Amino acid sequence: MPLPSDKEEKKPAQTIGREPTVDGFRIKGELTGSFNDITELLRTISFLEIAPEKEAVNVVYVESRDINKNPYLFSVIKIKKDEIEVLYSIPPEISPRKRRIDVIRYLLNILSVIEKEYTVENKILYQVLDDAVKELTDSVTMEYSKLYTAYDSLKKEEIDLRKKTERLEDQVEALTNQNYELKAENDELKLRLSQLETLSDETLKAKLQEWIMEHNGTINISEFSKIYKVSETKIEEMLNKLVSDGYLEVVS
Numbered sequence: 381m382p383l384p385s386d387k388e389e390k391k392p393a394q395t396i397g398r399e400p401t402v403d404g405f406r407i408k409g410e411l412t413g414s415f416n417d418i419t420e421l422l423r424t425i426s427f428l429e430i431a432p433e434k435e436a437v438n439v440v441y442v443e444s445r446d447i448n449k450n451p452y453l454f455s456v457i458k459i460k461k462d463e464i465e466v467l468y469s470i471p472p473e474i475s476p477r478k479r480r481i482d483v484i485r486y487l488l489n490i491l492s493v494i495e496k497e498y499t500v501e502n503k504i505l506y507q508v509l510d511d512a513v514k515e516l517t518d519s520v521t522m523e524y525s526k527l528y529t530a531y532d533s534l535k536k537e538e539i540d541l542r543k544k545t546e547r548l549e550d551q552v553e554a555l556t557n558q559n560y561e562l563k564a565e566n567d568e569l570k571l572r573l574s575q576l577e578t579l580s581d582e583t584l585k586a587k588l589q590e591w592i593m594e595h596n597g598t599i600n601i602s603e604f605s606k607i608y609k610v611s612e613t614k615i616e617e618m619l620n621k622l623v624s625d626g627y628l629e630v631v632s
Contacts, residue, residue, distance in 0.1 A: 400452060400469040403476065407487075408504050411461045413497030418459060421494055436460045439490060455483055457490060459498060477515045484509055579610060584618050589627060597631065 419432045422439055429440040436458055443453040455468035468483045470476050491500060579587065587608060592599050599619070605612045622628040 398472045400471040401476075402467060402469055403480070404465065404467040405508055406466070407464045407500050407508060409459075409462065409464050409498060409500040411459075411497070412499055413494075415459075418494050418497045421497065422490070425493070441486070455486065457487060459494075464500065477512070480512045480515070484512055579608060581618065584608075584610060584614070585622060585627070588615070588618055588622060592628065 415432060415435075415437050418437050419430055422428055422430050422437070427441065429442070431438040431440065439457040439459065441455050441457075442451045443455075446452045451469070453469055453471055453474075455466065458465040458467075464487075466483060466487060468479065470479045491498070588599065588604070591604055601612050601615050601619075604610070605615055619628065623630055
């Protein structure tokens with residue numbers, strides 16, 4: 381990870397459910413200057429905590445703390461005469477492979493600051509970096525494979541759902557057309573029924589004569605109107621017509 385600027389503030393305390401784990405590695409090196417000079421160089425970086433020893437310099441970088449103010453995301457670089465030890469925390473929410481890469485990048489930045497006082501064996505450093513990158517690459521490839529499998533499965537499911545939706549839309553359209561046809565047929569049947577229920581003049585005359593014969597020469601216009609659904613005015617008109625045509629005779 382690149383070194384933050386002196387003005388950059390540390391990350392705020394975090395609320396964490398699980399404790400981080402700790403990992404580390406070593407790299408062969410050589411002290412070409414002095415521990416005092418290394419200490420003075422690193423102390424110019426405000427966010428680092430420097431703890432010199434007689435035969436080493438400890439570089440502590442606390443990026444964040446937990447709710448109890450204890451270091452949560454941190455790293456410790458111990459610079460010795462002939463090697464560098466690196467310890468670092470791995471929070472549960474960060475991939476161990478990614479965390480290792482970040483720490484190595486951070487170490488490279490530290491080494492660039494003290495390059496005139498300390499050197500490392502590039503072969504070993506490159507090997508550590510290569511191993512970390514390979515692990516991360518393998519992880520990404522594996523994750524990609526899982527993601528692609530999940531994507532492929534979801535895509536097939538999406539295609540199946542789309543086909544099902546299209547079938548349902550076709551069915552809805554067919555049912556809608558069928559509903560329109562049934563409605564039209566129903567309207568036509570209602571019209572025909574209405575026409576059947578409406579008596580023609582000749583039929584009405586015959587019904588009136590039949591009624592009068594069955595009721596001893598009398599007729600209840602109101603009752604006849606309800607039974608045959610004909611207006612009383614129409615009934616009276618037909619009765620007058622029957623009388624004028626000589627089919628009925630009014631008896632006082």
